Amino acid sequence: MKTSTLVLLAVAIILSILVIISIDNTIRLAMYSNRFLIKTMQMVGATRWFISKPLDGRALINGLIASSIAIGLLIGFIELSEKFVPYLKVLHDTWSMIMIFAGMIFLGLFITLFSTHRSVLKYLKMKLDDLY
Numbered sequence: 001m002k003t004s005t006l007v008l009l010a011v012a013i014i015l016s017i018l019v020i021i022s023i024d025n026t027i028r029l030a031m032y033s034n035r036f037l038i039k040t041m042q043m044v045g046a047t048r049w050f051i052s053k054p055l056d057g058r059a060l061i062n063g064l065i066a067s068s069i070a071i072g073l074l075i076g077f078i079e080l081s082e083k084f085v086p087y088l089k090v091l092h093d094t095w096s097m098i099m100i101f102a103g104m105i106f107l108g109l110f111i112t113l114f115s116t117h118r119s120v121l122k123y124l125k126m127k128l129d130d131l132y
Contacts, residue, residue, distance in 0.1 A: 024115045027059070031119035035131050038123045052120045059116035060109055067108030071101050 034055070041051045082088045
């Protein structure tokens with residue numbers, strides 16, 4: 001049992017790292033498509049805060065939506081599992097589920113906000129000729 005738990009933990013960690021890298025790359029591609037808009041805003045005199053605030057706000061909304069979808073899918077999977085294997089209801093702990101959901105929301109917000117803010121700052125520091 002301990003061996004299978006450790007193997008599943010290792011697989012979960014590897015998959016989590018891959019998912020975080022995929023999310024980061026997706027956000028970086030989205031910011032790449034906005035690089036000229038970011039540079040134009042900077043050229044007309046907008047401050048870094050003024051440029052990054054709406055993009056960070058959109059990232060927070062996207063993180064909330066993504067974490068809500070993930071929580072909904074997890075609840076559906078748990079309900080489906082408990083329907084087919086009734087004795088799993090004994091393992092159901094409300095407090096731990098709330099902690100897992102809070103962690104999912106936090107990670108969804110943190111990953112999207114961190115990736116977006118880092119990408120926006122990258123394009124703000126670039127010279128105009130480097131954007132092409």
